[in-house]
Amino acid sequence: MTVDLVVSPRIRKTPFHESTVKAGATAFTVYNKMLLPLTYGDLAEEYRRLTEGVTIWDVSVERQVEISGPDADACVQYLTSRDLSKMKVGQGKYVAMCDHEGRLLNDPVLLKLHDRYWFSIADSEILFWARAVAAERGFDVTIREPDVSPLAIQGPLAEDLIAELFGEWVRDLKYFWFDEAELNGIPLVVCRSGWSKQGGFELFLRDGTRGNELWDLVVAAGEKYDIGPAAPNHVERIESGLLSYGGDNTPDSNPFECGMARYVDTETDVDYIGKAALQQIKAEGPARLLVGLVIDDGTAGTDAWPLEHCVPVLQNEAEVGTMCAIVDSPRLGKTIALAQIQTDVVEAGLPVEVTSPDGLLTATITALPFI
């Protein structure tokens, strides 16, 4: 479902906004107080291109929280529940940021540049939080939102296109690694990353005045690959089990409840916010788990849009969790869903039921990712 959104200065436009409108963006969401185009009118075709060809996404809403200065290493580590002691310049890592009680605040990709760090953030305000911690602890750092806006090139043909634009060296980039580069003098960071499992890169634009120029250059070079505009894809990301922070979890979820256990280092010597709380949660076991559901019979019935809001998951008529996303998967030929299940009440091995727009559906709990 969509509603009319009033565009106003409080909700920022991206450096690629004009290009996305020209390319035919038909629906948006608001993410980090910025307009994020979600579709260009044909979600099925966008999915096909993402899984078979190459697509271009305006993901400027992944704002960067930049930390630099003498104490940058110490500050960034303190803000991150993952041991960064072996992190190299040019490397990115998917990390959990938690508060002092172990609640997940964000799940950014952290990039270590030669003189600064960028947290490429999901939909929550990390800038205020990071500045508060740094100031209260006396870290000698500068924390700001720089003029940096990611443009994602995603799909199996993305590597060929990016190699054509930047050179063969990009083929050697490992996942989440990056390098600084230019295109027609436009300053960029080229990173092998993106919110899909179809392969691809993110071009971190470092000059917001040149967004439409960058868009046009990529689209022109991508013509021979039949590139098309698209966006973070609701169906593909559920097939791939990618977390939508704030969409799949509740505000009090910890990373163990969000499928992020392997991004929390509880055995490390380094200190970080929430470490004691996270150690305790790990020892006791999380109260909820993010799982997949495979629907036995029935369809998502949502016209390819997200659910409007989460719905209960039932077992023997008792509520055992919450389902926040359900889609018909073209590649699996099944209807699948993401749910947070209460570990202490759910009976493993037994089916559950979810209320969908099509009525009550029976489902089997499964591990993530689906594909």
Next chain:
Amino acid sequence: MTVDLVVSPRIRKTPFHESTVKAGATAFTVYNKMLLPLTYGDLAEEYRRLTEGVTIWDVSVERQVEISGPDADACVQYLTSRDLSKMKVGQGKYVAMCDHEGRLLNDPVLLKLHDRYWFSIADSEILFWARAVAAERGFDVTIREPDVSPLAIQGPLAEDLIAELFGEWVRDLKYFWFDEAELNGIPLVVCRSGWSKQGGFELFLRDGTRGNELWDLVVAAGEKYDIGPAAPNHVERIESGLLSYGGDNTPDSNPFECGMARYVDTETDVDYIGKAALQQIKAEGPARLLVGLVIDDGTAGTDAWPLEHCVPVLQNEAEVGTMCAIVDSPRLGKTIALAQIQTDVVEAGLPVEVTSPDGLLTATITALPFI
């Protein structure tokens, strides 16, 4: 201008959502990651009712950040750049929350209940920030977002309606003062407040399951006053010079640049975040000022919608500021605007020019509020 917004679990619905849809809400914004209805299809009629009668607004998006516990007094004071030492239980205060460098983070109304505080916040994430500060400083407090959602009753007839619902005692409430009350057993806080200068109250609903019931009770009682659904009114709030945090200011604005000088106590003995920075800014004078503009000739030309984004303010062809809101004022019979002006480059007494959808307009700088 509006665009299509995809409704999804990441953007919350309010406890009054169903009622607002039934009442005919036609356009929304996203505010604190929640749907805020902005109009019911006739902005001129909503303005008339607000200034002459009584209106009901779903302002649940004013989320509460609740602070309780042994150190609540000390913690709340430390988070607020206003001397709270004389604040009484039952009193509310409009306050500035600033970071350690004096940047304005939010402009909430703070309510002091008998056992807790509520910051009724504008559009920025204060929960993470407040928790970080409290944890790092060792305050013994609990900070959470409670199940509290304000419903505003605004307009010159609001007092009669609220008195009818709750009793004559509400007429004695001073501005921003409040008391706890019930309506049909629905737990509430009744406060003389609201984001207009037309008089009115906010009912802080303390049970989110009873939002539509509360809405219906108020509307039924309000029938004889010809109550109608409305929303924070873009025209009225500009006439009244009310700040739209994030809309009128930039992320690095300090409160002196946002017309909030009298809410910053720099001479007090109490300590709070950003005090030294704010003292210095006050001593040096702010770099920008929020001012009014009266357009000499021409109209807002925006069909009563907000500007899509801010535009430059020029003087002798040089940029001297930014205009982020312009409207045609029914009560003044003039076109008026809000702008941030650079104090070191603008020449007082000389006209400025702004680019509007109707072309270049000449304007005179004036103090706020207009009315």
